[in-house]
Structures are given as structure tokens and as C-alpha cells.
Amino acid sequence: MIVLGSKPGQHDACFALIRDGEPLFVYEVERFNRVKRATSTDLSVLFEGLAEYSISPANVDLVTNCMHPGELEKRKSLISEYITPDKVDDIHRFLDWHLPSWYLLLRKAGFPTRRIVNIRHHLCHVSGVYYSSPSDEAAILSVDGGGEAETSMLAHGRNGRISILRTTPHPHSLGHLYQGVTIWLGWGYGEEGKTMALAAYGDPQRYRRQLDSFIQIDEQGQFCYLPALQRGPFRFASTEIGRIILPQLVGPGRRDGEEISQTHKDVAATVQAICEEIMLKQARFLKRETKAKTLLLAGGVGLNSLTNGILAAESGFDQVVAYPQASDAGTALGGALYAYHNIGAPDRPRRWHMTHAYWGQNIDLENLDTAGKSYQVSGRQSEDVAADAAETLATGQVIGWVQGRSEIGPRALGNRSILANPLVPGIKDKVNGVKRREWWRPFAPSVLREDVNTYFEFDGDLPYMTAVARIREEWREPLSSIGHVDGTARVQTVTEETNPLFYRLIQEFKSRTGLGLVLNTSLNGRGEPLVQTCEQALRLYVNSDLDAIVIGDHLFADKTNALVGQTLVPYVWNIRKLPRTRLLVVPGELPVSMRELLLHIVQDNPRARVDVSGDSALAESLSADGREWIVSVPTLEPGDLASAYDAVAFYVPFPGDKCVFEEDVYFSPRAVLSRRIMEEAGIPVYWIDSRGDVNFMRDSLYVHHDEVPPLAIASSYQRFWVPKV
Ligand SMILES: [Fe+2]
Structure with missing residues (x-):
């Protein structure tokens, strides 16, 4: 039985495929389109995975969607209590639009609608961590920004079944509060880890009274925003908490580039303390109710490693396990596992549990040679990469380490890692230089499992x-590069069973230095997702201060003649989805910051032309020597376009999910024109979105124009769209 789990649209888009209860792949869209925590519902990612396993949509028995329409109805009745009526309609429209769009998209891709099942969002989170756990009985806690109508779920798993004990209703959301503080601190979505790191430098009491006037917590860990603040023209989402509520409570938020003050640190410490208090009380409630020995954690708040360390030490459970892909991307695999065990094969006993997180795509070693040539670096084949890497590390060098399938979730766990020797003086600054990140954020250790208790x-x-775990007193000073200022470290234990090569690398390192752990941080450029391919890995190597990189069995340690300067820009990556034929690019409202995009498109495709009709400023701002690719197309009449162009690309000032899921985007004049071009001129249309992703519009536009037969598939897309069977 084959089950596909999907987390479509919005943030953390992801596809997971399982066969007979065991994962085949879990592909996070961000790794493919290079836009961190990607919003795009790009089916090419799914079809790439299906092609790798020679599976077509017709072979898939069930498809899960991590959202339940019945629960959305509850959300609608809940929101009317805390949102002013004029905003309620907007939200209804969005909710009504979202699911049908996704079904139609799946149907167009060849998945029969009758096989699509909807599963409650938090049940997907809970199922992911429960059905991948070896424990048959466990208490389960899922906390995030919010699912359909709830923001947390407390559950009990036993004998392969999950019973829900309690939930927290919208809008009361710990995840949104934490995100709100992160936004108030001047950071963006998904940067909660920065807030958590900063918290160690602050006083958790200084702003507690102010925060207590907004959120109330009872002894069971149930919490709510206080009624006095509950009705407004907004949804109490994280942006509104960060930009409207917190400034009223604690003062103006940090501006971009502003120095971090003690107030910023104290507010971070306060929200961290609130998070710990709520989670600990909820965990203790679960312990009393279930008497289980194991606590399983999921949902975005489940990535708060400081809180998880406290739960491990103080909640009364023998074991606390947080799911590696606790964020919403994890609802793809979670939903698939739920459907398999509860709908597809409810009587079959559980045979699989997760022993490692390497479910991403394999490194494309077949392209290593080409990538090396394009960056003018050559590696040498090593007879023992673990030993060679350990030797390089022991001498104080910082290396990239790329092996096999990538990790799911945000943490590098030894397959897409930057590694260093923690004992080398100044190593933290050196790795910070490679990563170009803030000095106050800690790095983490990967330690041999048998040595964890030593340190x-x-x-x-x-x-x-x-x-996190506390570093032993005697190791605080020598291991300061992998510890936080509060004496903790976010530890990964490594065993021979789960990652034999990485395990041996640390063993070899220990035999040279006496230390059974290495500094391990994610292999990615600033603001990028984890590296996915050889080309990206080598690009990062030549453009950063990495001393060496190991990819498969090749060690690259000399970049004297390397071609530098091509840092990764997501849109540059994504424009390769555009066909290299006669392409007309219509920039529309392209912001100045993205004008470089046009130059990249014409560099990539000499047959591309950029339409500057009606925008003389744009024409002026493009370089003089590019005149032949600057054209003026006074009317975008499909009949005229067809003779001169093979494809059209529009810039749209929205992220990819809005292209797929929002009525305003679909029925904008641009959508109508796009559809006409596809129908009347018979040429494909692409939308380049505001985050640099490229969306093939056949996917989106035709789901709402069902009566029109689909056009021929663009050749650049075909290898994804038609699976190899
Ligand atoms: Fe979630």
C-alpha cells in the first residue's frame, strides 16, 4: 500500500511517500527551490520523487492533506468571537478557497479525488512523532502557531491508536506569541531560534508583568490571551502580536539593523520562560493523565531545544523525544502514517520506526565532476574519507561534509554539515565567519553515543x-565553542547503526585528539536551506571560508584557482525552470531589488527578451549593451505573441502559495491574460514570484478553468510530470 502525505502551500511545503508503512522519501520543497521554508506547491518536487521510485499517481492508494475542512468550520465560528466582523469575511474566503484549490491541483496531476483524505493538522503532527516512535505507549504533545481551529494537542498513544485528551483553541497560541516576539525583535518567520539563543542573555522577570497582562496560564498548562485584548480588526497572528500588541506592552520593536539592547534580551528571556512554563505544565498534566514513560513532542514549538531539555529533566517522563521535523513540513509524513495505520491498513501491526532522519534526496554524485569543473576545483578520491576528514579537522580546519541522503528538518545531522574541532582556540569565530551569522548564537556538538555522559x-x-543537555562543569571551558552561555549544548548523539560513516569520522577524530565529539552546524549559506546538490556544495565551498569539503569519497582542499563570486541566489536557481527557448519576460511591478533577475534570465537564455513597454525607467536602468534583449510589446495579444515567442514569464508580486491559493491572484488581470495566452497562443506561461520561485501556470490556472483541456506540457517540466514507469 502506497500513501502520499502532502503539506501543500503556505510555509514548509513538503511531500512524503510511504510504502507499507515505511517512508520512501520526505522531500521538503525548500531544498529544491532554494527558498527557505518554501511556500510553493511545486508539484515538480513530488514528481521528481515519484520518478525516482517509478511510481505514478495511479499507483498511489491514498493521498493525505494536513488540514480538515470540518475543523475549518470550527475555526470560522471561533474567529467571529475575537475578530471584528469586517475581517471575518476575508478569512472565510481564504479558508473556502484553499482546500478546493489543492484537490483540483492533485486531480490535475492524476490523483483521483476519492483517494484524498483530510486529516486534522495537529493529528498529523502527533501521528508523525507517534507512528515513527518505537514506543507503543506514549504521551504526545504538539504545540505550534495553529492548525485549523486549535494551536496545541495533548494526546495519548497506545496499541497503535491515538486518543486526544485536550486541545487549545484559536487564537490562543504559544507558537504565535513566540513568533510575535521574534518579529518584534526584527527577525522574520522561522527565525525563532535566534530569539531562543538571545534569551540566555536576558532577565526573564523584567517584562513578565507586562506579558502576564496578555497571556494567562493555569496549573494544567492551559493558556489564553486575556479577554480585554481579544477583539480587534486582526487575527492575533504573529505579525499582529509583534507589531501591534507587544509595542503596547513593552515598547517599540527593534528596527532592522538596530543594535541588540538589554530590553531585547529581556523580552526574549521572558517569552522563553513563558514557553518553558506552559510546556512543562502541559507535560506534567500528560504524565498525570497517561502515566506513560515516554513523552513525544511535535509542532513548531517542539523545536525549542531549551524547553525540550527542561522537559527531559523535570517533567517526570523517563524519556522525552522531539520529532526531527517538528515544523509543519512534518505533517506530510505524519499524515501519511496516520492514514496508513488508521485507514489503509488499520489491522496490520506496526513494523517500522524511525531510527534516523535521512529521508531527503540523495546527493547527486553523478554531477560532482561537472560541478567541480564549473567552479574550477578538483577533489582527490580518498580511500578513507572518515580518516582524511578527521585528520583535516584535527589540524583545526573547518570542513563541509556531504554524504548520502539529506536530513529532514532544520538540523544538519552529519550528512549536510559543516564540521570543526571544538578545542581549537577561536574556532567559534572562524565558523561564524564561514556561516556569516551572529556571534551570540551557539553551535552544537555531535558526540559518540557512548561518550555523551563524559561531557x-x-x-x-x-x-x-x-x-539541550548541560555540559559538565569541567568541560564548560574547553567546550565553550559548542556550548551556550547558560552552560547547555544542543546535543546530537551518533551511533554506528544510524550513521556509520559519520560515527567513524568522530571515532577517527577521537583517536587523533582524544575528544569524542565534533562541532556540527548546517551546511548552507546565510538565509539558505541545507545544501541539496554537489553544485550547491561546491559553490558554497569556493565562496566561503570553508577550508575543505568532503563530498562522497572526494576531498576538495585546494581552491587556489577556484571560480568565486557566484553566490546562491534563489531566483538564479529557479530561473532554470524557465525554458531556454524564445522567452518573453514581462517584468510588471518588479521591485528594484529584483531587477538583477532580468540580467540573470538573459544570461541564462540568450533567446530571452524583456518587455519594457510603458516603463521607460526600467529600460533606462537596464544596461546599454543589453539593447537587443530589451523589447517593447505594446499589446500582449496572444495571436501576435505566438509567432515571436515560445513562452512567456510574468513577474507577480506575491509568494508562490498566493499564486495557487488566493482568489485575488487567480482572477487578477494578469491571471486572465496568462490563461488567454495559454489557450489562444498555445504557449506556456510562467509566473516568477516575489521570493524568486518560478511557477508553471498550467498547474494553477487550469484548476480553476476546468472546462479547458490541458495544454501540452512544457519540455522543461516533462521529466517531472510524466513519471518513468
Ligand atoms: Fe503546525
Whole structure:
């Protein structure tokens, strides 16, 4: 039985495919389109995975969607209590639009609608961590920004079944509060880790009274925003908490580039303390109710490693395990596992549990040679990469380490990692230089499982780097590069069973230095997702201060003649989805910051032309020597276009999910024109979105124009669209 789990649209888009209860792949869209926590519902990612396993949509028995329409109806009745009526309609429209769009998209891709099942969002989170756990009985806690009508779920798993004990209703959301503080601190969505790191430098009491006037917590860990603040013209989403509510409570938020003050640190510490209090009380409630020995954590807040460390130490459970892909991307695999165990094969006993997080795409070693040539670096084949890498590390060098399938979730766990020797003086600054990130954020250690108790006040498995442990007093100073200012470290324990090569690397390192752990941080450029391919890995190597990089069995340690300067820009990556034929690019409202995009498109495709009709400023701002690719097309009449162009690309000032899921985008004049061009001129249309992703519009536009037969598939897309069977 084959089940596809989907987390479509919005942030953390992801596809997971399982066969007979075991994952085949879990592909996060961000790794493919290079836009962190990607919003795009790009089916090419799904079809790439299906092609790798020679599976066509017709072979898939069930498709899960991580949202339930019945629960959305509850959300609608809930929101009317805290949102002013004029905003209620907007939200209804969005909710009504979202699911049908996704079904139609799946149907167009060849998945029969009758096989699509909807699963409650938090049940997907809970199922992901429960059905991948070896424990048959466990208490389960899922906390995030919000699912359909709830923002947390407390559940009990036993004998392969999940019973829900309690939930927290919208809008009361710990995830949104934490995100709100992160936004108030001047950071963006998905940067909660910065807030958590900053918290260690602040006083958790200084702003507690102010925060207590907004959020109330009871002894069971149930919490709510206080009624006095509950009715407004907004949804109490994180942006509104960060930009409207917190400035009223604690003062103006941090502006972009502003120095971090003690107030910023104190507010971070306060929200971290609130998070810990709520989670600990909820965990203790679960312990009393279930008497289980194991606590499983999921949902975005489940990535808060400081809180998880406290739960491990103080909640009363023998074991606390946080899911590696706790964020919403994890609802793809979670939904698939739920459907398999509850709908597809409810009587079959559970045979699989997760022992590692390497479910992403394999490194494309077949392209290593070409990538090396394009960056003018050559590696040498090593007879023992683990030993060679350990030797390089021991001498104080910082290396990239790329092996096999990539990790799911945000943490590098030894397949897409930057590694360093923690004992080398100044190593933290050096790795910070490579990563170009803030000095106050800690790095993490990967330690041999049998050595964890030597360095940390902890003795157990922490395979996913999702919880902190206290560093032993005598190791605080020597291991300061992998510890935080509060004396903790976010530990990954490594065993021979789960990652034999990485395990041996640390063993080899230990035999040279006496230390059974290495500094491990994610292999990615600033603001990028984890590296996915050889080309990206080598690009990062030549453009950063990495001393060496190991990819498969090749060690690259000399970049004297390397071609530098091509840093990764997502739109440059994504424009390769555009066909290299006679392409007309219509920039529309392209912001100045993205004008470089046009230059990249014409560099990539000499047959591309950029339409500057009606925008003389744009024409002026493009370089003089590019005149032949600057054209003026006074009317975009489909009949005229067809003779001169093979494809058209529009810039749209929205992220990819809005292209797929929002009525305003679909029925904008641009959508109408796009559809006409496809129908009347018979040429494909692409939308380049505001985050640099490229969306093939056949996918989106035709789901709402069902009566029109689909056009021929663009050749650049075909290898994804038609699976190899
Ligand atoms: Fe979630």
C-alpha cells in the first residue's frame, strides 16, 4: 500500500511517500527551490520523487492533506468571537478557497479525488512523532502557531491508536506569541531560534508583568490571551502580536539593523520562560493523565531545544523525544502514517520506526565532476574519507561534509554539515565567519553515543539535536565553542547503526585528539536551506571560508584557482525552470531589488527578451549593451505573441502559495491574460514570484478553468510530470 502525505502551500511545503508503512522519501520543497521554508506547491518536487521510485499517481492508494475542512468550520465560528466582523469575511474566503484549490491541483496531476483524505493538522503532527516512535505507549504533545481551529494537542498513544485528551483553541497560541516576539525583535518567520539563543542573555522577570497582562496560564498548562485584548480588526497572528500588541506592552520593536539592547534580551528571556512554563505544565498534566514513560513532542514549538531539555529533566517522563521535523513540513509524513495505520491498513501491526532522519534526496554524485569543473576545483578520491576528514579537522580546519541522503528538518545531522574541532582556540569565530551569522548564537556538538555522559549531564539518545543537555562543569571551558552561555549544548548523539560513516569520522577524530565529539552546524549559506546538490556544495565551498569539503569519497582542499563570486541566489536557481527557448519576460511591478533577475534570465537564455513597454525607467536602468534583449510589446495579444515567442514569464508580486491559493491572484488581470495566452497562443506561461520561485501556470490556472483541456506540457517540466514507469 502506497500513501502520499502532502503539506501543500503556505510555509514548509513538503511531500512524503510511504510504502507499507515505511517512508520512501520526505522531500521538503525548500531544498529544491532554494527558498527557505518554501511556500510553493511545486508539484515538480513530488514528481521528481515519484520518478525516482517509478511510481505514478495511479499507483498511489491514498493521498493525505494536513488540514480538515470540518475543523475549518470550527475555526470560522471561533474567529467571529475575537475578530471584528469586517475581517471575518476575508478569512472565510481564504479558508473556502484553499482546500478546493489543492484537490483540483492533485486531480490535475492524476490523483483521483476519492483517494484524498483530510486529516486534522495537529493529528498529523502527533501521528508523525507517534507512528515513527518505537514506543507503543506514549504521551504526545504538539504545540505550534495553529492548525485549523486549535494551536496545541495533548494526546495519548497506545496499541497503535491515538486518543486526544485536550486541545487549545484559536487564537490562543504559544507558537504565535513566540513568533510575535521574534518579529518584534526584527527577525522574520522561522527565525525563532535566534530569539531562543538571545534569551540566555536576558532577565526573564523584567517584562513578565507586562506579558502576564496578555497571556494567562493555569496549573494544567492551559493558556489564553486575556479577554480585554481579544477583539480587534486582526487575527492575533504573529505579525499582529509583534507589531501591534507587544509595542503596547513593552515598547517599540527593534528596527532592522538596530543594535541588540538589554530590553531585547529581556523580552526574549521572558517569552522563553513563558514557553518553558506552559510546556512543562502541559507535560506534567500528560504524565498525570497517561502515566506513560515516554513523552513525544511535535509542532513548531517542539523545536525549542531549551524547553525540550527542561522537559527531559523535570517533567517526570523517563524519556522525552522531539520529532526531527517538528515544523509543519512534518505533517506530510505524519499524515501519511496516520492514514496508513488508521485507514489503509488499520489491522496490520506496526513494523517500522524511525531510527534516523535521512529521508531527503540523495546527493547527486553523478554531477560532482561537472560541478567541480564549473567552479574550477578538483577533489582527490580518498580511500578513507572518515580518516582524511578527521585528520583535516584535527589540524583545526573547518570542513563541509556531504554524504548520502539529506536530513529532514532544520538540523544538519552529519550528512549536510559543516564540521570543526571544538578545542581549537577561536574556532567559534572562524565558523561564524564561514556561516556569516551572529556571534551570540551557539553551535552544537555531535558526540559518540557512548561518550555523551563524559561531557554532558545526560546519558541517553538524542539523535535529532532537538534538546539541550548541560555540559559538565569541567568541560564548560574547553567546550565553550559548542556550548551556550547558560552552560547547555544542543546535543546530537551518533551511533554506528544510524550513521556509520559519520560515527567513524568522530571515532577517527577521537583517536587523533582524544575528544569524542565534533562541532556540527548546517551546511548552507546565510538565509539558505541545507545544501541539496554537489553544485550547491561546491559553490558554497569556493565562496566561503570553508577550508575543505568532503563530498562522497572526494576531498576538495585546494581552491587556489577556484571560480568565486557566484553566490546562491534563489531566483538564479529557479530561473532554470524557465525554458531556454524564445522567452518573453514581462517584468510588471518588479521591485528594484529584483531587477538583477532580468540580467540573470538573459544570461541564462540568450533567446530571452524583456518587455519594457510603458516603463521607460526600467529600460533606462537596464544596461546599454543589453539593447537587443530589451523589447517593447505594446499589446500582449496572444495571436501576435505566438509567432515571436515560445513562452512567456510574468513577474507577480506575491509568494508562490498566493499564486495557487488566493482568489485575488487567480482572477487578477494578469491571471486572465496568462490563461488567454495559454489557450489562444498555445504557449506556456510562467509566473516568477516575489521570493524568486518560478511557477508553471498550467498547474494553477487550469484548476480553476476546468472546462479547458490541458495544454501540452512544457519540455522543461516533462521529466517531472510524466513519471518513468
Ligand atoms: Fe503546525
